[in-house]
Amino acid sequence: MENNNFEETFLAKWISGELTQNQLADFEKHPHYKQYVKISEATQNMSLIEYDIDNALLSLKGKVKTRSKKVKVFTLYKYIGIAAACLVFCAGLYLFTFSNTIYTSSIAEHKNVVLPDGSTVLLNAKATAEVNKFKWKKNREVNLTGEGYFKVKKGSKFKVKTALGVVQVVGTEFTVNVLDNELLIVKCFEGIVKVDVGIKEVVLTQGNALQVYNEKIQQWNFIKEAPSWVLNNETQFNSVPIGYVVTALKRQFDIQILEPENIDEKLIFTGRFSNNNIKNALYTVFSTLGLKYEFVSEKEIRILDPTE
Numbered sequence: 001m002e003n004n005n006f007e008e009t010f011l012a013k014w015i016s017g018e019l020t021q022n023q024l025a026d027f028e029k030h031p032h033y034k035q036y037v038k039i040s041e042a043t044q045n046m047s048l049i050e051y052d053i054d055n056a057l058l059s060l061k062g063k064v065k066t067r068s069k070k071v072k073v074f075t076l077y078k079y080i081g082i083a084a085a086c087l088v089f090c091a092g093l094y095l096f097t098f099s100n101t102i103y104t105s106s107i108a109e110h111k112n113v114v115l116p117d118g119s120t121v122l123l124n125a126k127a128t129a130e131v132n133k134f135k136w137k138k139n140r141e142v143n144l145t146g147e148g149y150f151k152v153k154k155g156s157k158f159k160v161k162t163a164l165g166v167v168q169v170v171g172t173e174f175t176v177n178v179l180d181n182e183l184l185i186v187k188c189f190e191g192i193v194k195v196d197v198g199i200k201e202v203v204l205t206q207g208n209a210l211q212v213y214n215e216k217i218q219q220w221n222f223i224k225e226a227p228s229w230v231l232n233n234e235t236q237f238n239s240v241p242i243g244y245v246v247t248a249l250k251r252q253f254d255i256q257i258l259e260p261e262n263i264d265e266k267l268i269f270t271g272r273f274s275n276n277n278i279k280n281a282l283y284t285v286f287s288t289l290g291l292k293y294e295f296v297s298e299k300e301i302r303i304l305d306p307t308e
Contacts, residue, residue: 103129105146107254108275110230115142119158122149124177124229125275126251146251147177149227152191164212165197174204175227179244184212189226211238228272235281236272245269245285253278258296260305267291 105111105123113121113129116136121129127146132139140158142148152158154171163181167174172191178184186195188204195202197212202219204210211218220238228236235248243265246257252275267289273281282301286293292304 100130100132100143103131108252115140117153117155119153120151122230124148124251144176145178145181147175147229149173149175149230165195168194168196173226179240179247182213183240183244184210185240186210187222187227189224209238211240213241229275233275234272235275237269239268239270241265242267242269242289249273249281249285253281254299256300258300258302260303262305262307263291263303264306 103111103113103123105125105127108125109123110125111123111127113123115121115131116133117140119140121142121144123129124147127144127148129148130143131141135141138156140156141161142150142159143161145162148160150158150160150169151173152169152171156170158169158171160167160176162176162178162184164178164184167176167186169191172193173189174191174193175187175189176184177186184197186193186204187209188206190206193204193208195204195210195212197217199215200217202210202217207221207223209220209222218239224231228234235252237245237248242263246259249255249257255278269285269289271284271288273284275281282293286303291306294302294304296302
């Protein structure tokens with residue numbers, strides 16, 4: 001359920017139980033549905049102190065000196081209920097309107113996202129892009145996990161925020177890949193990219209790539225018009241530790257990979273593997289690293305102990 005499809009009467013119908021089964025099922029998939037439920041439950045659990053209207057009226061009459069004036073007593077319960085419903089509606093509308101929009105790709109999926117200014121990000125497998133559409137004109141920012149291929153329209157500064165650093169551009173094409181929140185890879189395909197990783201700021205131009213791991217920065221050049229996973233549906237790495245290659249395999253094939261305790265975490269992989277064929281991908285990676293493996297089941301692979 002997208003923000004732009006949201007009707008102002010939708011939450012009111014939900015509160016009053018007027019949604020159809022299909023509408024309710026769709027609404028339950030919304031990322032903030034649980035928050036709406038909590039707000040609704042909180043208002044429903046509000047307790048009202050019982051008030052003795054008769055005694056209060058007698059007491060009030062005793063204080064009134066003139067008999068020509070009458071006192072009207074209003075029952076407020078129904079008004080409190082209406083106010084509570086309005087509170088739920090307004091709180092839900094606020095959360096729905098001003099919260100971030102989250103786009104997520106599934107395993108082995110490429111998902112194209114069009115941003116509010118016409119810029120795009122193509123998400124690689126198991127990636128997430130988070131944006132705030134209502135702040136976009138003043139603040140073009142995307143929070144990214146996983147890998148995304150950005151094509152940015154010229155305009156104000158554009159930032160991609162990750163757990164390891166910030167990538168800033170004006171108008172360009174580039175990829176950002178974050179693996180396990182420990183390894184960052186940025187490639188510039190067009191224009192100029194500035195990468196701020198805290199310890200240093202690095203400027204990349206067309207054909208420049210950068211990798212940050214353990215606060216160490218590695219740079220190299222490449223010749224490509226687009227990422228390999230876009231052109232050929234291949235995953236490519238340059239001097240990446242085995243653990244992050246395993247993460248990439250899991251993103252593409254929805255598998256579990258069991259590693260022996262004494263595996264050398266310093267094993268480095270340089271090369272590419274196909275995202276279309278799991279057997280070819282496993283053979284390419286593990287034969288290159290000199291490792292043997294076996295299928296425990298269709299979705300579970302065990303890397304064999306290298307000492308055996």
